[in-house]
Each structure stands twice: as C-alpha cells, then as structure tokens.
Amino acid sequence: MKIFEKTVFKPFVDGYYDVEDQLPEYTRHMAEEKFRAEEARKLEAFKSKDSFLEYRRRIRRLFLEAIGGLPEEKCPLKPESTGIIEKEKYRIEKITYQSLPDFYVTTLLYVPKGFSKPMPAVLFLCGHTEEAKAASIYQRVCIDLARNGFVVLAIDPPGQGELLQYWDSKISGSRVQWGIREHSYEGLQCTLAGSNVARYFIWNGIRGVDYLCTRSEVDPDRLAATGNSGGGTQTAYMMLMEDRLKAAAPCCYITSREAYIKTGQPHDAEQNIFGAIKNGINYDDYVCLFAPKPALIGAAAYDFFCIEGTLQSFKRAKMAYRLFDKEENVALTIGEHTHGFRDPIRRAVIRWFSKHLRGEEPRFTDEPFEIEKPSSLNVTRSGQLLGDKPNAKTIFDLNNEYLKSVKPPRTRIEDEDALRLYAANLRERLDRLLAFSPERIKIMPRVIREEEVDGLTYEKIFFFSEPGITLTSIMLYRSGLKGKSPAVLMLLEDGTNGIPKEEDTIRRLAEDGYRVFVLDVRGVGGVRTRAINNRMLHAQHGTFFKLCYDSFMLGTSLLAMRVYDVTRGLDYLNSREDVDPDGIALYARRKMAICGYLASVLDERIRSMHLEDMLISYENLVATKLYNELWNEEVVIHGFLKNFDLVDLLPAMHGRDYRLVNLRDGRGRIASRRCIERYWTSIVKDHYPIIDDLTERISRKP
Incomplete structure (x- = not known):
C-alpha cells in the first residue's frame, strides 16, 4: 500500500474519538451559554417598566446595527395602478411603488365595498411561496379580511412573486432559483458588506405602511401586520421597527432559538441576524417589545418551528x-x-384584528372564496417586474451602493514607521473581527501512528485546538531526516483526505528537506462533520450553511474558528524539537487559502506563504452578480468589507516571502490580468508603495 493511501484517517480518528458531531455540539454549547445569559438579562429587564424600556432600546439598537441600519431618507413612492379587479364585496387594485429609487414593490390592495368611513388596514407579508401575494392560501386570508372591513396591502417579498431578483427572460425564470435560494445567494454578499438582506424586506414593509397612509380609505391610526412563515419573520421585524402598527399577528414563525438550533434545520439569510444569539435577540423579543399593543402569536402544533x-x-x-x-x-x-396559514389560524387572526381594531366580532360565512388565477393577479404585463422594467434596481445593486457608502477610505503608506502602525492596527481590527477566544489550552498531542513507506516517514497526530475541538493531522518527511528542519503547514479543502492528490507537491517538499504538516481544521478531513439535515453537506442550506449562520448569530464565523485552528497548528509545530521555528511556511489552496492568508497576516511565525486559487477580492465577489458558490458562507466574515479587503492585509506580510498563484475571481475563474490590476497591483501601487513589486509575487499558470 502506498504511503499516500495510508495517510487517510479512518472513522472516529482511527478509533480514538467520535468527532463527527463535534462542530455542531461546539456551536450549541456556545449558544447554550448565551441563552443562559439572555435569561438572566431578561429577568432583570422585566422587573420594572423603566428597565424594560431600556432593554427595548438596547435590542432595537443591536438589531439595527446587525442589519446595517435602514435608509435615512424616504424617496417618493411614485405609486402606479396597473389594473383593478371588481368583486361584489371588495375590489383588488394592482399597485407598484418604489421603496427606494427604482427599487419597486409589486402589491395587491384589497379594498372593501360598502364602507363610508376610513377603515383599519392590514399589511400582509407573504411567506416562502413562489406565487407570493397570488398564492391561494394567502388570497383566502386577504379576502376574509376584506369581507370583515379591512383594507389589505399584500406585498411580494424580493425573490418571489413578481419580484425575482435574478429574472432572465431567456429562461423565463430566475438564474438562481426563486425564494430561499435567491434570499441566501444575495444574503451572502450583504453579509460581507456588514448588513443583512432583511433590511430590504423591512424597508419594503415600512414603505408599504407609508403607502397605506396615503389612501383615503385607510385610518392611519388603525394599522396592523400579519404574515406566515417567512411572512411571520417579516411581521416580527416590522413589530420591532415600525411604531405605527397598532396590532400584529406573526404566524408559524415564533419559537425560540434554543429550540430551533437543535433541529439542524437552516433558515435562509434574512432570518439569521448577525449576533442575535450573542446579544440575546430572540424570537420572543419581537412580541415582548411590541407591548402593550395587541399581539397574537399564530402557531401550528405540528410545525417545524418547534x-x-x-x-x-x-x-x-x-x-x-x-x-x-x-x-x-x-x-x-x-x-x-x-x-x-390554515383556516384555524386565519380565523383567529381575523378575530384578533376585528376585536382590537374594529371593536366587534368578525363575520365568517360559508360563502366560497373567489380565488383568482395567479396570472390574473399580475401587476406587471410580463409577470415579472424586471421583465417590464429591465433597468429597475435589485438587491444586488442596492448592496453595492450600500458598500460604497460604508467601506473605509484607504490610506497611503510610504515609510517603515507608517507601516508598523498600520500593521498593528490592522491586526487589532482583524483580531476583533475574528473574535478569538483569549484562552489557549496547552496542546497535548497524540502521535498514534508512525511508519516509514516508500522513503518517506509519516506520523498520524491529533490534538485539541480548544475544549471540545479535536484536530487531526499528518506529518510527512524524508526518512532519516535529522535535527531541526523547516516545515510547511499545508491546508487542503479535503484536509488529510486530500493528501493523495498532492503527492507530487509533498514529495518535492520532502526531498527538499521540509517536514510537511497537513492539518485538518474543524469540519474537514479526519474531523469531517456529518450531515445534520437532509441537504448536501456543503450546499446552500446544507450542514455547513447552517453551522456558518449559527456562528454568525454567535457573533463569529466558521472561517474565524478555522483561522484559530491554524494558529493552534503553529503552536504544535513550535512545540516540536525537530521543527525550526524560524523556517515555517504555509501552503494552502482554494477556500483554505483564505484561511491560511488570514492566519499568516495575524501570526508572524509563518515566515512565508504559498497560496493557490484564492479568491482575489471580497469586493469583487460582492460586485459579481452571478458568483460561483465555491465562495460560500465558509469563507465569509460579517462586515469584512467595512474594514478592509484582502489586498489591504498585504502590508502585514511585508518582510516575509509570499506567492499568490492563480487568484480566482467571483465566478471562480483564474483572474484576468485586468482583474489583478484592479484589485491588487493598482491598489498596492497607489496606497502601499512600500510593498515590493508584485510582479514576481502574483502569477497565473494554466
């Protein structure tokens, strides 16, 4: 058997430890500590009205910060009516308005007939159905509300109904896929900019309230909101952000983070608020902080919302x-x-709103609902806003505008003193973003196998990076190698499982006298995480997506945890008597190259680095509308671009050797020379001239 086949760890770290659940258990343990702190905080906050009001101010502030705030100015709504459907007891108006300049919302306005005075109104927020406002189950709710004397504005969420953000007329569909796929796809780019795609959902809702207040049929002092599932999410957010609401009913959404995190099931991007678990922003807060206004929680006994x-x-x-x-x-x-939003919940919601906004009991009849075909409810001619208005803005456009407003200006570094100050400040900011644990336990390595094969010696090693996190690794070197030798810390996407594919590189390094240390950071290789839901491990909404968003809610990221693991790998190498601490290099590829790069910037024990196929720039990723999902949540840090881009970390590598081979753009392609010029060489030339010429540092190869 060849040596490179022997280096793969067998299940359970060759029988020593069960590690398949360690990453989910680690995040849950972190979360449980935060949940207990949240409970204690709420017990204090709910002791008096004054402390409660202060608590409400705190949660609102933290929520707003997490989503990147809301737009400061309201543009003209410029509502347009594209048609009316007349019914016996109500009419349906087809309306668009602009929540931001050239950013449209498609809506249906249900107006009851036979009422002479201004009526209460309900903002109806749709859940994750493809037809959105035209879905039959939602039509029933809106019709029943209208029959009972409520004006109803049903709005399409972005990515659903007539608001597909990636609409392509050539395929008559979304280039990404409607609903949660679109939400999380654009959500990743929002996360890098330090916001959340939810800010656009919320803003559309707030502007919907603005529109209702322009209607003569509406009493602006009797406004409510309701929605189911994703619409329940939006309703909950509106309860926190929109003071004009006088009643609300979030349905099939309110549970608790502690209950839901245990299910292994994901939420899409707008439902995951950065720092929510860390800061104690829980589902109940959306209802609690609405007090004392009437709030009804609609729940299904057999729901996946526990x-x-x-x-x-x-x-x-x-x-x-x-x-x-x-x-x-x-x-x-x-x-x-x-x-x-089944009949029992529908009727309960209408009873609630009728009681609190009309002061009467609702009138339910056996009269059948006149459900319209979804196409007959289209507000647009083509059935898609982008089909009618191809130059309308999308969340992609708005996020890039947002990024321009928040990204910091670059300084110019021309001398060593300025460089030292910049590098120190940069490391401090990066360390703050990564949010490492200040405690580093002593490494107690286990060398569980050592064998010589084909002229090479390999060692199988594992140790704890921190309590509860085992890391596996393989050390390979030329048989007979004596004394202190330089070492290469190697990071591969498949970890030690990827060693056979790197045979040529490893043999070359070993022959040159290096000890090659292949490290499995958490979730990879010998410590690979098992699937915790029914989607593919690394797919959108799969296991790692779920774990990444759990880490975001904990105020950190999986990438940060893995960078920490790399620094622990360095601790191990420095503890070995046969490794020259001044001769440690790093080699990493693809997603792991970003991990290695950040570790190299932070830790000067890495004296040189060789990175292949690394993402060229987070800003390029945000500017790429149809990016390659190779660059998924595993390489994302919330708000990274509010601080710097990857090139801005390079001054911290000054005085050390580094090579960047085949930088990749947002589409996953080898970056063109023009792309390299834009995102690296021109920036270095204009802002970091103290850095050596990059001509020999950055290369492209077939």
Missing part, C-alpha cells in the same frame, strides 16, 4: 405585557395542523 419554543416565547411575552397591566393584549392560538 411548538415548545413557541410556548416559551409566549410565557416571556406575558411577563412583558404584565408590566403594562395588559396581559390580555397578548395571546397564542395553536392550530392542530402542520406549517401554514
């Missing part, structure tokens, strides 16, 4: 409303069914 968490959130909400002597203003209705 009913146990719903009950816990309702209990907390009662505590909040008790402070205002308004316990009767918060309620929970549970339908005995699976996920969905």
